[in-house]
Amino acid sequence: MITAGVDIGSSTSKAVILDDRQILSYSIISTSFESETSARKAVDQALSKVGQISQEDIRWIIATGYGRVIVTFANETVTELSCHARGANWLFPSVRTVLDMGGQDCKAIKCDDRGNLLNFVMNDKCAAGTGRFLEVMARVTELYLEDIGEFSLQADEVIKISSTCAVFGKSEVASLLRQGKKKTDILAGLHTAISNRVYTLLRRVGITPDFAITGGIAKNIGVVRRLEERSGLKVLLPDEPQIVGALGAALFAQDKLSNQ
Amino acid sequence: MVQSTSARKSLRTTLEVPTLRKSYYAQTLDDSKKGKKVAWCSNNIPSEILDAMDITSVFLENYATVIASKRLASGFCAAGETVGFSQDVCGYARMLMGYVLARDKVPEPPYGGLAEPDFLLVNSYSCDSRLGWFAAMSRTLNVPLHVHDAPYQPEGPSHSAADAEYIERELRSLVAFLEEQTGTKFEPDKLRARRAISRQTSDIMYEISQLRKAVPSPMGSADMFTAVWPSMYLAGTSECEEFYNRLLAELKERIDGQIGIVPEEKFRIMWSGIPFWYDMRLINYVEDFGGIVALESFYRTRERRLPPQDDDPIKDMALSSVRQRAFPSTIIASIDDILEAVKEYSIDGVILSYNPSCRMLYVSQTELQKALEDQGIPTLGLECDMADERTYSEGQVKTRLDAFVERLLAKA
Numbered sequence: 001m002i003t004a005g006v007d008i009g010s011s012t013s014k015a016v017i018l019d020d021r022q023i024l025s026y027s028i029i030s031t032s033f034e035s036e037t038s039a040r041k042a043v044d045q046a047l048s049k050v051g052q053i054s055q056e057d058i059r060w061i062i063a064t065g066y067g068r069v070i071v072t073f074a075n076e077t078v079t080e081l082s083c084h085a086r087g088a089n090w091l092f093p094s095v096r097t098v099l100d101m102g103g104q105d106c107k108a109i110k111c112d113d114r115g116n117l118l119n120f121v122m123n124d125k126c127a128a129g130t131g132r133f134l135e136v137m138a139r140v141t142e143l144y145l146e147d148i149g150e151f152s153l154q155a156d157e158v159i160k161i162s163s164t165c166a167v168f169g170k171s172e173v174a175s176l177l178r179q180g181k182k183k184t185d186i187l188a189g190l191h192t193a194i195s196n197r198v199y200t201l202l203r204r205v206g207i208t209p210d211f212a213i214t215g216g217i218a219k220n221i222g223v224v225r226r227l228e229e230r231s232g233l234k235v236l237l238p239d240e241p242q243i244v245g246a247l248g249a250a251l252f253a254q255d256k257l258s259n260q
Numbered sequence: 261m262v263q264s265t266s267a268r269k270s271l272r273t274t275l276e277v278p279t280l281r282k283s284y285y286a287q288t289l290d291d292s293k294k295g296k297k298v299a300w301c302s303n304n305i306p307s308e309i310l311d312a313m314d315i316t317s318v319f320l321e322n323y324a325t326v327i328a329s330k331r332l333a334s335g336f337c338a339a340g341e342t343v344g345f346s347q348d349v350c351g352y353a354r355m356l357m358g359y360v361l362a363r364d365k366v367p368e369p370p371y372g373g374l375a376e377p378d379f380l381l382v383n384s385y386s387c388d389s390r391l392g393w394f395a396a397m398s399r400t401l402n403v404p405l406h407v408h409d410a411p412y413q414p415e416g417p418s419h420s421a422a423d424a425e426y427i428e429r430e431l432r433s434l435v436a437f438l439e440e441q442t443g444t445k446f447e448p449d450k451l452r453a454r455r456a457i458s459r460q461t462s463d464i465m466y467e468i469s470q471l472r473k474a475v476p477s478p479m480g481s482a483d484m485f486t487a488v489w490p491s492m493y494l495a496g497t498s499e500c501e502e503f504y505n506r507l508l509a510e511l512k513e514r515i516d517g518q519i520g521i522v523p524e525e526k527f528r529i530m531w532s533g534i535p536f537w538y539d540m541r542l543i544n545y546v547e548d549f550g551g552i553v554a555l556e557s558f559y560r561t562r563e564r565r566l567p568p569q570d571d572d573p574i575k576d577m578a579l580s581s582v583r584q585r586a587f588p589s590t591i592i593a594s595i596d597d598i599l600e601a602v603k604e605y606s607i608d609g610v611i612l613s614y615n616p617s618c619r620m621l622y623v624s625q626t627e628l629q630k631a632l633e634d635q636g637i638p639t640l641g642l643e644c645d646m647a648d649e650r651t652y653s654e655g656q657v658k659t660r661l662d663a664f665v666e667r668l669l670a671k672a
Binding site for chain 2: 066077078079080081082105116117118119120121122124
């Protein structure tokens, strides 16, 4: 039985197609202003990779992510908090703590052995620890977003960044660059600052091993390494961390059909 | 047109409150025109005394909630900020300082504005920002200020004779101030009559608190946040007593008929702290999932048995109030109180409002949340100002609420 999960995030939209418990395909596209259009495109793109099946073959679709309520073709919605817990726990059954670091927010999530949501803490009204913050910092240092994590690990020293506010942090970094400080050292400071900040969310929810990171920032090795250092735990990283929410949604859709 | 921000009410008696409130504010303006003395008061100033001395009381925190519920707070807060009050200052204080100092910059005030004050009365109890706020108003409006002090009660409501004596001295000092301001002699008989009504009302409210333990819930917080209004601002009047008699009868009717707020009650929530007045529909949000916000942390009447009515109405008021303080005074007492309520009212989860501009509550909420989670009670913290809707993101709040409901349902 074929199900789909579609995760409409602030930066990217993701779709996962499952046949029973097997991933048939997935897609990751940029989110446009129209959540509904992004959702359709994400599902179409995932379907096109499989061939032979169409949207009519999908028996249940669950939408998640901040744009979930606008996806009119979904049968149901589930929050991204539950979906990341479910998805990460399915990929790594030993996972009890998930840190989802997305484009717009950051969530520390606790789950049980079946991936049920037990507790969560989210960042409030602040871009620190989110993809948006790193995008701003990549821009101000004139580097590619994909590279800044690796660069941050090549530092000679860690420059202390006092502000984790995306706005004030940007001007602080610009000022350090004008002083001639090395980009790698500045990036080390930035990554340390946001890792420390995100770690407080994890502390609040309580870190129980095993611990996985999902969302786009899981691709940033600088953040991952620092969180491993802070927590003293090895971080479990999905092969494609961005699709974990959509995967969880597709799994909930499988549960739904199984229970019918 | 202003978008409706009110919670959906289920009880017909609650629906009487907006009319009562509107006529109360109209009356204060009328009184002022007729030359009656007007006092701007903080909450917890005993209105029965003012009423007995024919003084019109205007409660500023209540007016602030009216402004907020009409989604006008950002305009009032911004005016307060233009005269120098930081966004970190209490939302109520910022709004009213905007109204006082920058009246040309605020939106059209609800109910035609406030009757101008002849003097100000502030209670030191429960919040320290009020003292600075009222002192600032006293200076700028050039009207006298009286501070009504409250004893520190680390264990919460008590039977302490020393506390009662302290409150009695403070009440006599308040009366002396009012006599001086009005040139009128206090008449104990007038207060005695109001005290008798207040005591009866208190008994009724205790009974209402007890009935709200019923499953399914006969009355949720969506109603109580409104229904509490007469007890706070019409205390000691027969209008108030009659209102609660009708409310009590309606609750009994609902319990007899097993009429809940939601068709099939699946889980019960407590709301801890001040609600977000600009979107009270949030209180109803869980009802779509079979949940009910069945209780709030503030408005439970805890003790029924008051000492017999003392012939001296001031002493009577002191003896009663020492046992009936609405808020316990320390974080520990507050936590114990909430944990007890969670059991008594069959609460499955607690939503805590974190209001950064109310530092008194903010700090205790953190400890309370930890204590609840330690006891296995699921919690959700929502951080927004109680009044200033600029701090509110509906999408963020609803995602958290949705996830909290998923958590509760997964547990159930």
